[in-house]
Amino acid sequence: MIRVELPPHLRRLVRVEAEICLDVPGAVTQRSVLDALETSYPVLLGTIRDHTTKQRRPFLRFFACQEDLSQDLPDALLPDAVARGDEPFMVVGALAGG
Amino acid sequence: MSGVRVLVGTRKGAFLLTSDGKRSKWEVSGPHFGGWEIYHLKGSPADPNRLYASQSSGWFGQMIQRSSDAGKTWEPVGNKFSYDGVPGTHQWYDGTPHPWEFKRVWHLEPSATDPDTVYAGVEDAGLFRTTDGGLTWQEVSGLRGHGSGPRWAPGAGGLCLHTILMDPQDDGRMIVAISAAGAFRTDDGGQTWRPINRGLVSQHIPNPTAEVGHCVHRIAMHPSRPNVLFMQKHWDVMRSDDGGGEWREVSGNLPSDFGFTIDVHAHEPDTVYVVPIKSDGEHYPPDGKLRVYRSRTGGNEWEALTNGLPQQDCYVNVLRNAMAVDALESCGVYFGTTGGQVYGSPDAGNTWAPIVRDLPAVLSVEVQTLP
Numbered sequence: 051m052i053r054v055e056l057p058p059h060l061r062r063l064v065r066v067e068a069e070i071c072l073d074v075p076g077a078v079t080q081r082s083v084l085d086a087l088e089t090s091y092p093v094l095l096g097t098i099r100d101h102t103t104k105q106r107r108p109f110l111r112f113f114a115c116q117e118d119l120s121q122d123l124p125d126a127l128l129p130d131a132v133a134r135g136d137e138p139f140m141v142v143g144a145l146a147g148g
Numbered sequence: 149m150s151g152v153r154v155l156v157g158t159r160k161g162a163f164l165l166t167s168d169g170k171r172s173k174w175e176v177s178g179p180h181f182g183g184w185e186i187y188h189l190k191g192s193p194a195d196p197n198r199l200y201a202s203q204s205s206g207w208f209g210q211m212i213q214r215s216s217d218a219g220k221t222w223e224p225v226g227n228k229f230s231y232d233g234v235p236g237t238h239q240w241y242d243g244t245p246h247p248w249e250f251k252r253v254w255h256l257e258p259s260a261t262d263p264d265t266v267y268a269g270v271e272d273a274g275l276f277r278t279t280d281g282g283l284t285w286q287e288v289s290g291l292r293g294h295g296s297g298p299r300w301a302p303g304a305g306g307l308c309l310h311t312i313l314m315d316p317q318d319d320g321r322m323i324v325a326i327s328a329a330g331a332f333r334t335d336d337g338g339q340t341w342r343p344i345n346r347g348l349v350s351q352h353i354p355n356p357t358a359e360v361g362h363c364v365h366r367i368a369m370h371p372s373r374p375n376v377l378f379m380q381k382h383w384d385v386m387r388s389d390d391g392g393g394e395w396r397e398v399s400g401n402l403p404s405d406f407g408f409t410i411d412v413h414a415h416e417p418d419t420v421y422v423v424p425i426k427s428d429g430e431h432y433p434p435d436g437k438l439r440v441y442r443s444r445t446g447g448n449e450w451e452a453l454t455n456g457l458p459q460q461d462c463y464v465n466v467l468r469n470a471m472a473v474d475a476l477e478s479c480g481v482y483f484g485t486t487g488g489q490v491y492g493s494p495d496a497g498n499t500w501a502p503i504v505r506d507l508p509a510v511l512s513v514e515v516q517t518l519p
Contacts, residue, residue: 059183059208063224093224097208101228109207143207 052083053138060098060141064091069138078133080112081124098141113140150518152474153218154482154503155199156490157186157512162201164219165503171480171494174503177219184211188469190256191516195263200282202253202268210252212268212282225282229253229270232289238272239301248272248292255469257312269309273300273326275338288338291324296343296360300329303363303382304428310468311367315374315391323377323392328352328363331379333392344392348381365408366468370417378420378447380410380468385422387447398447403434408468409483413496414475418446421473421481421497423466431486432463440483442497456500457491464489469512476517484510 051071061067072086081104088095099106104124106112111120115129115137131137154165161179180186184203192198197218203211210229213222235248251271259265264281267288275288300307308327315321320337323344330345343359353361363382370376379386379395383406386395399405404424413419420443426434433439438457441450464487474480481497484490488507493500 057207059205062182063208063211093211096210096227102230107207107209 051135052078052086052132053135054083054087055138055140057141057143059143060094063093063097071135077125078128079125080119080122080128080139083128083139109144111142111144113142114138152476152480153191153196153516153518154472154490154492155189155191155219155512155514155516156484156504156507156510157189157201157469158484158488158508158510159185160508162186162189162203163504163507165490167503169476171474171476171492176504179508180219180222181211181213184208185252186511187252188255188512188514190258190514192258192263192266193260194258196516196518198258198263200256200258200266202256204252210250212253212256214282226278226284229268229274229276229285230287231274231292232287233293235272235292237298238307239299241302243301245298248274248297250274251306254308254310255312257314260314260316267312267314267322269312269324271306271308272302273307273309273329275309275312275324277338290334290339291332291341294332294341296329299358299360300326301361303327311364313367313369313374313377315369316371317374321374321391323367323369325364325367325379327365328361328382330360330362331364331367331377331392344388345395346393347388347395348386349384350382352382366410368410368412368420370412373417376417376446378410378412380407380422382406382428385410385447398443400443400448400450402441402450403439403452407466409466409471411471411473411481413481414473414479416444416479416496419444419496420447421471422450423471423483425465431465436461436463438462438464438485440481440493440497440500453493453497453500455498456493467511469514470510472513472515474515474517480515482513482515484513486510 052074054070151168156163161182163178189201199215201213237245240246255269257267268276276285311325313323348362350362365380375391377388385399387398437459440453464485471483479496481493486509
């Protein structure tokens with residue numbers, strides 16, 4: 051199972067209080083994880099990635115295993131620790147005031 | 149008429165304020181959608197339990213929330229707002245072309261007859277419509293595509309379509325306002341549009357009387373007399389007696405004719421309310437006194453309404469969507485401030501009292517008069 055950690059605004063939107071665990075078929079990449087996340091929680095469509103282009107929204111970042119993966123290609127493999135479920139894939143709101 | 153429900157959108161959530169017809173004791177519900185910007189909420193005239201809310205965030209984008217039980221519970225509905233075709237460009241602040249990009253929904257206007265039909269005014273300026281309760285949204289593309297779009301430019305708040313007025317006597321007629329483009333009217337249900345800005349004078353554009361480019365802040369209409377429109381422009385309070393065909397200034401004796409919001413008494417079509425703001429560079433009331441100004445003559449002659457409002461050291465703003473009236477026999481008037489106060493007057497503005505004092509900055513106020 052892939053563990054996904056959402057920022058508080060999105061946790062409230064999907065009404066979960068902790069991490070989300072997902073079955074992700076095939077290669078574990080940003081795209082496959084986010085596809086599985088949006089399939090399980092359609093309310094997240096458009097909140098992390100653009101509806102049409104699927105590009106990451108500009109004020110969001112992706113972290114895992116203490117690394118910033120925001121600039122990685124969507125089909126790059128995520129770290130093994132994420133694929134094994136040892137570490138979460140983190141969607142993080144940029145620290146930009148608010 | 150048994151009571152009122154005031155729908156308040158703020159920088160950090162939505163609040164519902166309810167009272168009986170006396171409007172002296174209030175119940176406060178919220179924050180709903182805490183932490184999100186709520187640019188606007190509005191109830192369906194056809195079903196007062198049906199509410200819609202525009203929920204947005206610079207981080208997470210746009211959501212639309214719908215309630216079918218008067219705000220007790222909410223469900224997210226469709227949030228995909230795609231412009232028709234290739235969106236093209238509008239002017240940027242410096243006059244250069246800038247691509248059209250959806251940012252947020254500023255205004256939701258439910259149909260008078262169908263709870264599932266709603267219009268949405270968005271930034272970058274465009275008009276969308278749903279006929280399935282918000283699940284899907286389609287652009288009313290005749291507005292953006294009628295030809296003047298490349299000359300529209302954003303105001304300080306963005307290139308936003310913030311006012312949607314439906315003519316209660318003519319199904320085909322609708323008026324919208326865009327900052328900073330101006331006012332536009334359709335007479336055929338949204339198929340074709342034309343600018344209705346003759347008589348407006350704006351010094352921030354190269355030709356002050358141009359067909360488009362005016363920073364209209366808000367337009368109000370009385371349902372019994374839809375040809376008469378009142379406008380708070382960036383500067384100037386304006387009036388039209390022919391559905392926007394021609395405008396004339398009615399600022400009269402106001403201490404400042406800059407401001408954002410404007411509304412009309414529920415039962416007196418010539419009684420108009422504005423909140424003068426000192427200037428476009430100083431978004432607070434003149435002299436530190438929060439005063440609503442009322443004209444009982446359709447403009448030009450204005451009286452200050454101060455009873456119950458702070459008259460010293462007050463430097464809040466009242467934004468364009470943040471004033472509304474109820475339809476009780478003694479018309480109630482309500483407005484919210486960027487300081488988080490929502491003031492109400494149960495007697496058409498003669499006396500005021502805060503309903504709540506310490507909300508996040510108020511972006512919008514709407515009122516439902518409950519049966």
